[in-house]
Amino acid sequence: MTEQAYRCWLQYETILNKQEEAHYWSYVQTISLQKETLIGQAIKRELNLAVESMFGKTSTWQEDAQLVLTTVADKARLRKHGINQEEIAELNEEGYIIKEKDNQLIVVGASEKGLLYGVFHLLRLISQKQSLTDLTIQDAPQNQIRMLNQWDNIDGSIERGYSGQSIFYSNGTVTTDEKRLTDYARLLASVGINAISINNVNVWKEETHLISERYLTDVQRLEEIFQSYGVTVYLSINFASPIELGHLDTADPLDAGVQQWWKEKVAEIYSYMPRFGGFVVKADSEHRPGPFTYERDHADGANLLADALSPYNGMVIWRCFVYNCMQDWRDRKTDRARAAYDHFVPLDGRFRDNVVLQIKNGPMDFQVREPVSPLFGALQQTNQLLEFQITQEYLGQQKDLCYLVPMWKEVLQFDTKVQGEGSTVQSIVNGSLYQAKISGIAAVANSGDEQSWTGHTLAQANLFGYGRLTWNADLTAEEILHEWIVLTFGHEEKLKRVLSEMLLASWSIYENYTTPLGIGWMVNPNHHYGVNVDGYEYSRWGTYHFADREGLGVDRTRESGTAFVDQYAKENADRFNALDQCPDDLLLFFHHVPYTHRLKNGKTVIQHYYDSHFEGVTDVEWLISEWQSLKSLIDPYRYKNVAERLQLQLSNAREWRDQVNTYFLRKSGIPDADGRKMYE
Ligand code: GCU
Structure with a gap:
């Protein structure tokens, strides 16, 4: 029986206790839902599935019901249920309210997406056996973009994938297994993930064609599945597409022919997918083409695409993983850790409004422990996304156990000090510190086509934890873990205690026997x-x-080393630079x-x-x-x-x-x- 592994944290286990069953059934026996849009249908499907599985019977969908699902647009109904406009006004557009009164439950979304998230929250509460009596919940995500990057290739392989083959592609074609993709979309939506790029950042020959007629109908099919769960689809593109697809002799961002080519290309993509998110770009990085070939910089490159996308509110997510991967080891002056800052800080302020720079959490590459990238804080007039890696490339490849939420929390809590105390990474990526127009978090997915999705069943905690943490960065690693354990394995006390001890210790165990x-x-x-x-x-x-x-x-000190330390705000730079003040767990990174x-x-x-x-x-x-x-x-x-x-x-x-x-x-x-x- 592999069903439990497949269901992850959406087990919807049968409720055996009679009293509990009566309590919850009294709410879900009748449900009302106004609209039958794509997201509305997904909400209905989810509730039907969950109710059937937990109660062994089906809800009746009717106008007057015990469980009322609606959005802010439905003013009359809100009035009827005593929900005032102030409560709603505080929510951002993905937020929701859940309220119980007199054995009636109402979930109000600030939008349809908000309603979807509210329904998943309600199902989580039931699965965790929390009482619904007198409940009042008001919740909304703290981070605007909560994205997954699939590193999947069209041949079905996954770059740095440790859980089988791709669920998106196999043998050179886009999958027709829509059930699997729908279940993936459900998992993502249930933890609030709202964006996904569906192909590898290294865009090889065949994948370059994903934005052409050859694949757009198939991509659109996938896009619709994700869209119905509130997940916006993006594609990674090849910067040299005008040459490879358009047969131009250049991809120079300042060339009028290239600009025109991208405009037409983007128009074509949006004719298939009006709600398409935009492009993810790895350029001039590890031999991928980019603006450097034409002696242009990354602002020129990103703005080229941004101008083509802006009429459709599309976005360019431009990665900062740019460094010299042809270094001579004899050369002691070049320091890879410096590279992203050196490339991008001089460009701060030059990017269009719909460009977001995607920055890996550390200055190197997803090692077991790195300091936070100094780009956070240094970039002040540029939209930013923080990039994590859920797939455990350097962290045991889903053979070794490594619960990553504690590491991610440390990154988010790091105080860059650029605007004084409290200039945390979280305040940058939630947009508040610099009033960014677009911001958030992205992460490389750890999923594949194995039954458990993540190879190691316990690595599911990282996918779950990533979603929950990016929704609410104030949750502790323990809180997230406890939720995950109960939703995934049930309520047994011993299980909760032992599993949480194992997972909470796992990152430091891995660090101890490695580096x-x-x-x-x-x-x-x-x-x-x-x-x-x-x-x-x-x-x-x-x-x-x-x-x-x-x-x-x-040696990255200012006196005798590469002076990387000076990419941080003075207080942090001094701390890392001084041998007696540098935290031991980063000692050898700096000294x-x-x-x-x-x-x-x-x-x-x-x-x-x-x-x-x-x-x-x-x-x-x-x-x-x-x-x-x-x-x-x-x-x-x-x-x-x-x-x-x-x-x-x-x-x-x-x-x-x-x-x-x-x-x-x-x-x-x-x-x-x-x-x-x-x-x-
Ligand atoms: C790492 C990883 C590559 C990946 C790259 C990236 O270097 O090993 O597989 O392509 O990061 O993030 O672009």
Whole structure:
């Protein structure tokens, strides 16, 4: 039975307790819904499915009902239910109110989308067995764009995908499995995700044609599915499309022919999809074409597309992942961490209103720990999206357990200090700090066509958590996790306790047996799973640890290093720059230190490295025994799925421990103070 794995957090488990059943049924036995639009139909489908599954019977849809679903437009009904205009006025257009009085329940959306989110909230409350009596909820998302980036290719492969093949494409065609896509759209809408780009940021030859007649009818079919769940569809495009599709001899953004070509192309796309979101662009990055070829800059490139899209309210999401990927490792002056800031800060203020820059959370590339990208705070007159990676490229590839919400929270809470205390990343991405017109969060999806969607069943928590956190960044990692556990696995106390301990510990466990103290990398080149300490040391990617017989770390200080620290506001720059103030967990990101350097916990760096690698493995053994203790409480498919992956994680952790410890023992000649088994 794999159904539970497939349903994720939308289990809609049968309510067995008679009293509870009576309480909830009294509300859902009759339901009224005004409009039968696309979203309205989705709402109805969801409620029918949930009610059928939880109660084994069906609701009656009628004008006078116990559960009233409506929007702000329906003033008469609001009056009838005693909801005043002030309550509504406080909501943004995706918000909603849920109110219970005298055994009647009303859900009011500020828009139809708001109503959809309100209905999912109500279903969450029921699934969590929360009482509905006297309920008053007013809720709205804090971040405007809450997006997923699929890195799916038309041949069905997924760049950095660890859960089977694409659910969007197979063998060179767009999928016809609309059931699966509809279920994906339901999952996304249920946690408030409202945008999706449906192809890889690396737009290869065939994918370049997604914006042409060859594919637009198929893309439109998918777009309609997502649109009916309030999810706006975007496409990643190839900057050289005018050459590859239009047969022009240039893609120069300042060329009139190129500008005309994009105008016509965009008009064509919108003739298929009037609510199309716009383009995601990876340009001049890792060999993708871009404006540099024509000696133009990224503002020229982005504005070209923005002008074509603006008559349709379309958006250009332009990625800042631009750096020299052909670096000579002998060159100690170039620092990849500096690149995004150096490229984009000089362009601040030059982008059109409908351009949003998409910035990875850290200055390198989704490592287990990085400082926040200094672009946050430095860009003040440009729309910005924060980019997370849900797919666990460098974080165990959904074989190893790693609950990511605590990491994301740290990023959002980071105080850039650019406008004094409280200039957090969250205040930038929610648009409040700089009054941005467009802002929000995007993340690389971790989904694929395996039964569990995410390969590792527990990696579902990251997809769920991403949605919940981007909706409400004030939720704690624990709150999100508790919700997810109950919705996914039920109410058993032991289950709640053990699972939450496992997941909350998992990021630091992974960090311990891989690359603690902020150094990152040390992975196998290309596929990025498993240890290879020098795997990237003499490569062209700008990703070095500089270990020698005395010490390790990257000197990014202003006195002797690359001065990357000075891309931060002064207070943060000074803190990272000073060896005694730099947080230990980022020490090696900013400083090259001797192995004998003492951390704030009194240990030397080398001893800390040995200890954390031994601990990491012991902790994975603990994860295994904790999981085993849940066997009787979990269905066999999901139990086995996780149990198997935990064994893979254990082998991985052991390999990391032994290679890293041996490597540093050989380099430094300093033995483990506790004399544990090492391989000289
Ligand atoms: C990483 C990743 C690539 C990806 C790139 C990006 O480098 O390994 O697969 O294309 O990020 O974000 O564009």
